[in-house]
Amino acid sequence: MTSKKAILFIIDGLGDLPTPKTPLQAAKKPNLDRLAKNGCTGLLSPLGRGVVPGSDTSHLRLLGYDPEAFYCGRGPLEALGVGMKLEEGDVAFRANFATVKNGQVVDRRAGRIPTSEARELEKYLSTKIEDVEIIFKHSVQHRGVVVFRGSGLSPMVSDTDPHGEGQVAECIPCDQIGEASKTARIVNKYMKFAIQRLSEVPENKERIRKNLPPANALLLRGAGAYKKVPSIIERFGLNSVCIAGGALYRGVATYIGMDVYMVLGDPSTGMIKLEEKVKAVENAIKNYDFIFLHVKATDNYGHDGDFKGKKETIEKIDKEIIPVLERSGAYLIITGDHSTPCSRREHSGHEVPILIYGRDERPDKVKKFDEISCMAGGLGHIEGKDVMPIILNLIGKAEKYGS
Amino acid sequence: MTSKKAILFIIDGLGDLPTPKTPLQAAKKPNLDRLAKNGCTGLLSPLGRGVVPGSDTSHLRLLGYDPEAFYCGRGPLEALGVGMKLEEGDVAFRANFATVKNGQVVDRRAGRIPTSEARELEKYLSTKIEDVEIIFKHSVQHRGVVVFRGSGLSPMVSDTDPHGEGQVAECIPCDQIGEASKTARIVNKYMKFAIQRLSEVPENKERIRKNLPPANALLLRGAGAYKKVPSIIERFGLNSVCIAGGALYRGVATYIGMDVYMVLGDPSTGMIKLEEKVKAVENAIKNYDFIFLHVKATDNYGHDGDFKGKKETIEKIDKEIIPVLERSGAYLIITGDHSTPCSRREHSGHEVPILIYGRDERPDKVKKFDEISCMAGGLGHIEGKDVMPIILNLIGKAEKYGS
Numbered sequence: 092m093t094s095k096k097a098i099l100f101i102i103d104g105l106g107d108l109p110t111p112k113t114p115l116q117a118a119k120k121p122n123l124d125r126l127a128k129n130g131c132t133g134l135l136s137p138l139g140r141g142v143v144p145g146s147d148t149s150h151l152r153l154l155g156y157d158p159e160a161f162y163c164g165r166g167p168l169e170a171l172g173v174g175m176k177l178e179e180g181d182v183a184f185r186a187n188f189a190t191v192k193n194g195q196v197v198d199r200r201a202g203r204i205p206t207s208e209a210r211e212l213e214k215y216l217s218t219k220i221e222d223v224e225i226i227f228k229h230s231v232q233h234r235g236v237v238v239f240r241g242s243g244l245s246p247m248v249s250d251t252d253p254h255g256e257g258q259v260a261e262c263i264p265c266d267q268i269g270e271a272s273k274t275a276r277i278v279n280k281y282m283k284f285a286i287q288r289l290s291e292v293p294e295n296k297e298r299i300r301k302n303l304p305p306a307n308a309l310l311l312r313g314a315g316a317y318k319k320v321p322s323i324i325e326r327f328g329l330n331s332v333c334i335a336g337g338a339l340y341r342g343v344a345t346y347i348g349m350d351v352y353m354v355l356g357d358p359s360t361g362m363i364k365l366e367e368k369v370k371a372v373e374n375a376i377k378n379y380d381f382i383f384l385h386v387k388a389t390d391n392y393g394h395d396g397d398f399k400g401k402k403e404t405i406e407k408i409d410k411e412i413i414p415v416l417e418r419s420g421a422y423l424i425i426t427g428d429h430s431t432p433c434s435r436r437e438h439s440g441h442e443v444p445i446l447i448y449g450r451d452e453r454p455d456k457v458k459k460f461d462e463i464s465c466m467a468g469g470l471g472h473i474e475g476k477d478v479m480p481i482i483l484n485l486i487g488k489a490e491k492y493g494s
Numbered sequence: 495m496t497s498k499k500a501i502l503f504i505i506d507g508l509g510d511l512p513t514p515k516t517p518l519q520a521a522k523k524p525n526l527d528r529l530a531k532n533g534c535t536g537l538l539s540p541l542g543r544g545v546v547p548g549s550d551t552s553h554l555r556l557l558g559y560d561p562e563a564f565y566c567g568r569g570p571l572e573a574l575g576v577g578m579k580l581e582e583g584d585v586a587f588r589a590n591f592a593t594v595k596n597g598q599v600v601d602r603r604a605g606r607i608p609t610s611e612a613r614e615l616e617k618y619l620s621t622k623i624e625d626v627e628i629i630f631k632h633s634v635q636h637r638g639v640v641v642f643r644g645s646g647l648s649p650m651v652s653d654t655d656p657h658g659e660g661q662v663a664e665c666i667p668c669d670q671i672g673e674a675s676k677t678a679r680i681v682n683k684y685m686k687f688a689i690q691r692l693s694e695v696p697e698n699k700e701r702i703r704k705n706l707p708p709a710n711a712l713l714l715r716g717a718g719a720y721k722k723v724p725s726i727i728e729r730f731g732l733n734s735v736c737i738a739g740g741a742l743y744r745g746v747a748t749y750i751g752m753d754v755y756m757v758l759g760d761p762s763t764g765m766i767k768l769e770e771k772v773k774a775v776e777n778a779i780k781n782y783d784f785i786f787l788h789v790k791a792t793d794n795y796g797h798d799g800d801f802k803g804k805k806e807t808i809e810k811i812d813k814e815i816i817p818v819l820e821r822s823g824a825y826l827i828i829t830g831d832h833s834t835p836c837s838r839r840e841h842s843g844h845e846v847p848i849l850i851y852g853r854d855e856r857p858d859k860v861k862k863f864d865e866i867s868c869m870a871g872g873l874g875h876i877e878g879k880d881v882m883p884i885i886l887n888l889i890g891k892a893e894k895y896g897s
Binding site for chain 2: 108109110113134138139140141142143144145146147148149158162165313434435438439440441462463466467471472
C-alpha cells in the first residue's frame, strides 16, 4: 500500500427523496460518479435504520464514538466549537440574541443582528450568580454560547427559548435532584440579568434609534454537561484533523481530541469557501493520518427546501473538492451525516449514500453516486458504528481481535 | 407530504420455499407487483437471521416491542384477545376442551366441538381454589383461556396439555421459588375440578348419547403473567388500530394499547371475510394514524401444506385488499410475521419479503413481490426491530436522536 491515510468527507444532509429525481441524481458530478464506478458504494444509516439523526450524535457515531456512551448534549459541543475551554461538569447552552417587547419574544434572532454588532454585546454578558461563574461567548450573527461553571450543576433543565411565539420560557428542572433545581434557578436569574443589562447598553439604544429590533434578551437551548472523553488518538491511534466551518463540527472534533484546522471563514457568517477548504486539505494531508472534512451548505439548502441550491452545491463540490481528494492518494470515505430531503425541510431517517474509494479496494458494479444507484452497492446497508472500523481497516490501523 | 398515515399489513406466514416456485411467485398478483415496482422491497428477519419466530413474539417485535423486554407469554395475549380484562400478575393459559377416557387423552380437541356447544360449558368452569380466583372464557371451537388471579402466582409452570398421546400432564413448577409450586398445585387441583365438573354436566351427557366425544377435560398450555406495558401512543405517539380476526393478534394489539376494530367474524370460527376487513380499513383510515391489518389464512394453508390454498389466498388478497390500501393514500408496509413453507408445514426462520410504498419514497429496481425478487431490493435485509423506526420516519413521527 502506498497510502495509509484516509479522508472522511461528510457532505451534511446529503441524502434526499426523489421529486422525481434527488439532487444527487439531478446533479452533474462526473468526479463523484467516477469514484463510484471505481470504488465501492452502499447506504448508511448513521444511528440505525429509520432513526432520524441529529447532527451532533451522527458525527460522534461516524467518528467512532457511540452517542449512548459519549453524547454530552449540544451546548458543550458548540462551546468547544467556538474555542472555549471547558471543565468537567460545566453546563453549556446554545444562545440566541432575541428581541423582547412587553415581555414577549417578538424576534427570536433580534433582526438577524450582524456578527460585528452582536460581538460588541459579548462583553456585557459574563457575570457571577450565587457561586456560579457564567461565561458568554458570541459566535456568528445572533448566535453564541453560555457556560455555567460551579459546583452542583446539572444539564437536566429545560430551554428558555420558547421555540416560537411567547415569553422567554422559564427554565424548569427536569428531575427531582437538587442540582437541576439550582441550575434552573441560576439560569432564570441569568435570563433576567441579561434582559436588564442589554436594555441599558448603548449598542441597543443605537439599534432602537435606527428602528432596528434591539438584541435585548438571550434565549438558551440544548443544555449539556461537559465531560472529558478518551481521545481519538488514545482510542484508535489516529493522528487526525478536522476541516470544517461550523462550530458544531469543530466542537465535536475538539471534544474527541482531534486537531482543528484553522481556516479563516467569512467574518460575518463563519462560512468557509470551498477553495479554502481545498487548500487546507492539501496541507493537512502531509501531517495527518486522518482528515475529517465537512461541508454544511447541502444541509442548509435541504432545510430551506431549495432543490436547485442543493444540486448546485453538489456540482461545486464535485468540481472543486473531489479532484483534490482523489489526488491526495488517501483512502476516501464520502457520505452524509443524515438525509435532509428538500421536500421535508428537516432531517429524516432515510439512508445516506456512502462511497469508499482506494486504489487497492474492491470495486462494485455501481456507476453513479446517488440514493437509488447505491441500493445495489457492494457495501450493502451499513450503520454509523461500522464506519470507523472500516476506516481503520482501510489504512491498516485496526487492531486484530483475537490472535 | 400529503399523507402522514401508515398501514402495516401482515400476511401471516407469507414466506415460503420454492417447489419449484413459491406461492408468491406462482400467484397472479398484479397489484402487489405494481407496488413492488413503484416502491422499495427487501427481506425481513423478524427476530434475527435464521431465527424461527413465534407469532406472538414476531408481532410484538414488528410493532416496536422487543420481546426480550415485553413478551409476557402466549396465555395473557390470548386472554386479552378474547376480551378479558387482566390485572398485573394474573397468570393466564390457553385452554383446549379435550376428551379423556380411563385417564387417557383420546381427543385433544373433543371431536372439534362446535363453538355453540363449547360456549355452553363456559359457565361451569370458573371457580376459586385456595385464595385464587379462576376464570375460564371460551373463544371459538374447542379453544378458550383460563386466568388464575391471586397473590403469589408464577408463570414458571409446565403445560398440562400432553401435546400428543397420554394422560393430562401434571403441572410442574419450573423453578424453585414457592410461587411456582403454589401455581402448579392450584393448576393441578383445577384440572381435577374441570374433569369432575365436566363429567356431570348435561351437555356432555347429551354428546355421549349422540356418540360424540364429550368435552370432559381441559388442557392448558402457554402460561404467562400479565404485566402492564407502556402503550404505543406513549412510546411512539401513534394513534393506532388493529384490524384482525385471530384472538392472538387482537390480544397483542390490546396488550400494547392499540384500539381493536370490532369486525364481526364468522361466529363458529372467528374468521373475518376479506370484504369486512376492507370496509374496516376504509373506515379506520379516517380516524387513525396507524393501522395494523392482519390476514391469517396464508399461515393456515402453510401449516396444512396446501400450496394451492396459499397461492389462491394471495391472489384474493391482491384483488380485494391491495387496491383499497393503495387508494387510502397511506404509506404501505406489506410483509409477513414469518415464513410457513408448505413443504415444512411449520414456521421457519427464512426471511419474509417486505415492501414499502409511498408516493414520495425512493423506488428500487425490483418489479415483483416474492422471496427471490426481493433479494435484490433496495431495503436490503432488515430485522423486525427496524420496522417501527422505518414507519415512524415514513410518516414524520420519528423523534430526532440528538440535535
